[in-house]
Amino acid sequence: MQVLLHGSELSAATAAAALAWVGHQVEWLPHKSAPWSALSKADWLRREPELMTHIDQAIAGGTLKIIDTPDQASSPDIVWLALSPDQRPAAKQLLKIPIFEHHPGAVLINNSTFPVGETEKLHALMGAQHSSVALPDTLEEGRAWIAFTRPTRWLLGCDDAVGEQVARELLRAFNRRNDVFQRMPCRAAELTKLAINGMLATRISYMNEIAGLADTLGVDVEHVRRGMGADTRIGYEYLYPGCGFGGPNFSRDLMRLADVQSASGRNSALLEQVMDINEQKKETLFRKLWTFFEGDLAGKTVAIWGAAFKPGTTRIDHAPVLTLLAALWAQGVKVNLHDPAATPALHEAVGQRNDLTTFTSDPYQACEGADALMLVTEWKSYWNPDWHRLASLLSAKLVLDGRNIYDPAFVASCGLRYRGIGRRADPTTH
Numbered sequence: 001m002q003v004l005l006h007g008s009e010l011s012a013a014t015a016a017a018a019l020a021w022v023g024h025q026v027e028w029l030p031h032k033s034a035p036w037s038a039l040s041k042a043d044w045l046r047r048e049p050e051l052m053t054h055i056d057q058a059i060a061g062g063t064l065k066i067i068d069t070p071d072q073a074s075s076p077d078i079v080w081l082a083l084s085p086d087q088r089p090a091a092k093q094l095l096k097i098p099i100f101e102h103h104p105g106a107v108l109i110n111n112s113t114f115p116v117g118e119t120e121k122l123h124a125l126m127g128a129q130h131s132s133v134a135l136p137d138t139l140e141e142g143r144a145w146i147a148f149t150r151p152t153r154w155l156l157g158c159d160d161a162v163g164e165q166v167a168r169e170l171l172r173a174f175n176r177r178n179d180v181f182q183r184m185p186c187r188a189a190e191l192t193k194l195a196i197n198g199m200l201a202t203r204i205s206y207m208n209e210i211a212g213l214a215d216t217l218g219v220d221v222e223h224v225r226r227g228m229g230a231d232t233r234i235g236y237e238y239l240y241p242g243c244g245f246g247g248p249n250f251s252r253d254l255m256r257l258a259d260v261q262s263a264s265g266r267n268s269a270l271l272e273q274v275m276d277i278n279e280q281k282k283e284t285l286f287r288k289l290w291t292f293f294e295g296d297l298a299g300k301t302v303a304i305w306g307a308a309f310k311p312g313t314t315r316i317d318h319a320p321v322l323t324l325l326a327a328l329w330a331q332g333v334k335v336n337l338h339d340p341a342a343t344p345a346l347h348e349a350v351g352q353r354n355d356l357t358t359f360t361s362d363p364y365q366a367c368e369g370a371d372a373l374m375l376v377t378e379w380k381s382y383w384n385p386d387w388h389r390l391a392s393l394l395s396a397k398l399v400l401d402g403r404n405i406y407d408p409a410f411v412a413s414c415g416l417r418y419r420g421i422g423r424r425a426d427p428t429t430h
Contacts, residue, residue, distance in 0.1 A: 001024050001025070001077040001168075001169070001170055002024075002025050002027075002074055002075065002077045002078070002080055003019055003024050003025065003026045003027065003076060003077070003078040003170075004027050004029065004073045004074075004076035004078070004079050004080070005019075005026055005027065005028045005029065005033055005080040005081075006029045006030075006031070006079070006080070006081055006082070006083065006090065006091070006094050007030070007082035007083045007084075007087070007111075007112070008030040008031040008033065008034035008035075008039050008060060008079060008418075009082050009083065009112075010044070010045075010086055010138075010139060010141060010144055011082040011111050011112075011137040011139050011144075012028070012030070012050065012082035012083075012111075012145045012146075012147060013039075013048075013051060013055065014048075014116060014148045015080055015082055015111065015148065016028040016049055016052070016055065016058070016064055016149070016175070017054040017055045017058055017145070018066070018145070018148045018149055019061055019080075020054075020061075020063035021054055021057075021058060021063075021384050022173040022174075022246065023063065023173075024063065024078075024170070025063060025064050025065075025072050025074075026058070026063060026064045026065070027067050027072075027074060027076070028064060028065070028066050028067065029067050029069075029070060029072075030066070030074065031066070031083060031087055031090055032090070033087070033228070034391075035068070035305045036066045036068075037191055039400060043314045043341070043344060044141070044313060044314045044315055047312075047313075047314055047341060048141065048142070048144055048145070048254035049142070049143070049145060049146075050145040050146075051144060052162070052220045062239060069413050070094055070097045070099075071097070073099065075099060075102070075106075075270070076099075076103070076106055076190065076357050077086050077106060077107065077166070078096070078106065078107055078109060078170055079095070079100075079106055079107070079108045079109065079126075079293040080111060081094075081110050081111060081112050081122070082111040082112055082137065083112040084112070084113075084248075084252075084261065085112070085113055085114060085115075085234055085252055085256060087112075088112075088114055088118065089406040091112065091114075092125060092147050093110070093237070094422070095122055095125040095126050098126060100126050100127065100130065101127070104127075104129035104130065105129065105130065105131075106126070106130050106131075107130065107131045107133065107162070107163050107166040107167065108122060108123055108126060108130060108132035108133070109132075109133055109135050109167060109170070110122060110132065110133070110134050110135065111135050111136070111137050111279050112137070113136065113137060113193065113194075113249070113252070113253060113256060113261060114190070115190075115256065115259065115263075116190045116191050116194070117187055117190070117191065117258050119132055119133070119134040119157065119186050119187075119276075120132075120159075120186060120187070122268040122347035123141050123222055130234055131158075131160055131162045131166065132158075132159075132163055132174075132186070133156060133157060133158040133163040133164065133167045133186065134155075134186045134187075134190050135154060135155065135156060135157070135158030135167065135189075135208050136155050136192070136193030136281035137191055137193070138153070138154070138193065138196075138235070141247075141310070141312060141313040142310070142311070142312030142313055142316070142317045143312075148172055148174065150174070150177075151174055151175075152180060153179045153180050153181075153187040154175075154181050154182065154183045154387075155182055155184070155192055155193060156168075156173070156182060156183045156184070156189065157183075157184055157185060157186035157187070157188060157189025157190060158183065158185075158186060159185055164183060166331075169228065169260075169262060171338070171349075173186035185222045186249035191260070192261065193253070194253055194256055194260065195257070197249075197250055197253040197254060197257070198200040198253075198254060198257045198271060198274070200238045200250075200338040201245065201250065201254055201272050201274050201275075201278070202270070203239060204235075204238055204240075204241075204242075204245055204278070205273070205274045205281075206339075206422070207225065207238075207240065207241045208241045208244075208277060208278075208281045209243070209277060210241070210291055210422070211421045211422030212422065213421050213422075214422040215279055217425075218424070219236040219422075220408075220422070220423055220424040221241055221404075221421070221423060222404070222422075222423060223421030225239055225240070225241070228428050235237070240403075241422055242281070242402055242403045242404065242406060242419040242421055243281055243282060243284050243285050243320045243324070243376060243402035243403070243421065244278050244279070244281040244282035244284070244320040244323070245278060245309070245311035245320075245410070246310075246316070246317060246318035246319040246320055247309040247310060247313075247315070247317055247318060247319075248315060248318070250318075251318040253277075254271065254274070254275060257271060258271050258272070258275070258281075267268070272416060279323070280298065281320075281360065282320040282322075282323035282324060283323055283324065283327055284402070285324060285374050285376070285400045285402050286324055286327040286328060286422060288400055288419045289302065289328075289374070289400060290331075290393075291370060291397075292372070292396070292398055292417075292419070293371075293396075296331075297330060297332065297333050298331060298332035298367060299334075300333050300334070300371045300372075301333070301334045301335075301336060301367040301369055301370045302328060302333050302334070302335055302336070302337075302370060302371065302372050302373075302374060302404075303336045303337075303338070303367040303372070303373045303374070303376045303394070304321065304324070304325075304335055304336070304337040304338070304366065304373075305320065305337075305338050305339075305363055305366065305373065305376065305377070305379070305382050306321070306324075306338075306339055306373070306375065306376040306377025306378065306379055306382065307337060307339040307342040307343065307345075307376065307377060308339055308341060308342035308379075309347045309377070310377065311377060311378055311379045311380065313341070314341045314342050314344070314345055314409055315342065315345055316342050316345045316346055316349060319342075319377075319404070320376060321337075321346070321376050321377070322349065322350075324374070324376065325350065325356070329353075329355055333355070334356075334360075335355060335356050335357070336357045336358075336359070336363075336365075336366040336367070336368075336370055337356065338356070338358070338359040338360070338362075338363040338365065338366040339358070339360065339377065340360055340379060340381065341360075341380075342377075343359075343360055344356040346358065347405065348388055350390070363381065363382065363385075364386075364390075364393065367390060367393040367394060368393055369393075370393065370394055370395070371394065371395050371396040371398065372394060372396050372398035372399070372400060373390065373394055373398070373399050373400065374400045374402060375399070375400065375401050375402050375405065375406070376402050376403075377403075378403040378405050381390075382405070383405055387410075387411060387414035387415075387416060388414055388415070390414075390416065391414055391415045391416050394416070395416060396417070397416045397417055398412070398416070398417045398419070399411055399416050399417065399418050399419070400419045400420075401418065401419065401420040401421070401423065403421075404420045404422075404423055406418065406420070408420060408423045
C-alpha cells in the first residue's frame with residue numbers, strides 16, 4: 001500500500017520503519033517542528049533499540065522516502081497521523097490538500113492522542129468518499145519496535161467496514177500469531193486509550209499513598225505490596241511505590257483525560273487527586289533528606305543517580321528529578337548528578353549551573369564529596385552498587401532509594417543509613 005505518514009513522534013518513526021519493513025511504500029513527512037535533518041540526529045531516536053537501523057535500511061531499500069512538504073506526496077491509500085496533541089492544526093492542514101479530492105478511497109488512520117471525537121472531525125475534512133479509523137498510540141519508549149512488530153493488542157476504533165478491512169490489511173504482517181485487534185467504535189477507542197493510562201496512574205498514586213501510611217505506622221510497604229499483588233483481583237502490575245512518575249505520553253494523557261472530563265461538564269475529583277499525589281511524591285526524597293538533616297541543608301552536596309523519567313530513555317519530560325532539583329537548589333544544596341543518557345536533556349531544561357555537576361560514565365564520580373545519594377531512575381547499572389565503596393564516599397552514609405530497588409537490611413549491614421518509600425531496614429529504623 002502507498003502510505004503518507006505525518007509526524008515526528010516516536011510512534012511516527014516506528015510506524016514508518018515497520019510499515020516500510022514489510023513492503024509498504026511509505027512517504028514520511030516529519031512535522032515542521034522536527035524536520036528529518038534534526039530528527040535523524042535526535043538522541044532519543046538513535047537510542048531506541050533497533051529503530052534507527054530499520055529506518056536506514058528502509059531508506060536504502062527504497063520503501064521509505066522522507067519528504068519535506070505535502071505536495072511531494074504521491075496519491076496515498078493510507079494517511080497515517082502520528083502527531084502530538086498540540087499539533088492538531090498540522091493534521092487539519094494536511095487533510096485539506098487537493099490530493100484527497102482527486103484520489104477517493106484513502107483511509108485515515110489516526111495514531112495521535114487527540115481529544116475524543118477528533119478522528120471524526122478529521123474525517124469530515126477529507127470528505128465522505130474516504131474512510132477513517134482511530135488506532136491509539138500504545139507504544140513505550142525503550143521497546144517501541146518490539147511493541148509495534150509483535151503487538152499484544154491494538155485498539156481499533158472504526159465506524160465503517162471499509163476502514164477496518166484496510167487497517168487490518170495494512171497491519172496483517174504484525175497480526176499473524178493471533179488476532180490482536182480489539183475492535184470498537186471510534187470514540188470508544190480514543191477514550192479507552194486515555195482511560196487505561198488513567199487507571200495505571202491511579203494504581204501508582206494509590207500505592208504511593210499506602211507507602212506513606214506504612215511509613216507512619218512503622219510497616220514495611222514491601223509486605224503490603226506483595227500481599228496486595230497476590231490477590232488475583234489486583235495483581236502486581238504498576239503496584240510499585242516510588243518518587244513519582246513522569247514522561248511525555250503518560251503525563252499528557254492524564255491531562256488530556258482531565259480535559260475530556262472538564263469539556264463534558266464532569267469534574268473528576270479522583271483524577272485531580274491522582275495528579276496531585278504524584279506531584280507531591282516528586283518531593284518525597286527531598287522531605288526525607290530534610291528530616292534526616294533536621295532542615296540544615298545549606299552547603300550540603302547530594303549525589304543523584306538518574307534523571308530520565310524512566311530507564312532506557314533520554315527524556316526528562318515531567319520527570320521527578322526536575323521537582324527534586326528545584327527543591328534542593330532552593331535550600332542551597334549542590335547536586336552531583338549521574339545519568340547515562342539524559343544529561344543533555346537536563347542541561348537543556350535547567351541550563352548550566354554552578355550548583356549542578358553532571359556525569360555520564362562512572363556513577364561513583366557523582367558520589368565523591370557528597371553527603372548523601374538519591375536513587376531517582378532505576379537504570380540497571382544502579383541495581384548492584386559497591387556498597388562499601390559508597391559508604392566510604394558518602395560523608396553522612398545516607399542512601400535515599402526513590403524506587404525501592406535495594407534491600408534495606410543489606411544496605412544497613414554495609415554501614416549505610418537507608419531510606420526508601422515506605423521501606424524499613426528493621427522495626428527500629430525510622
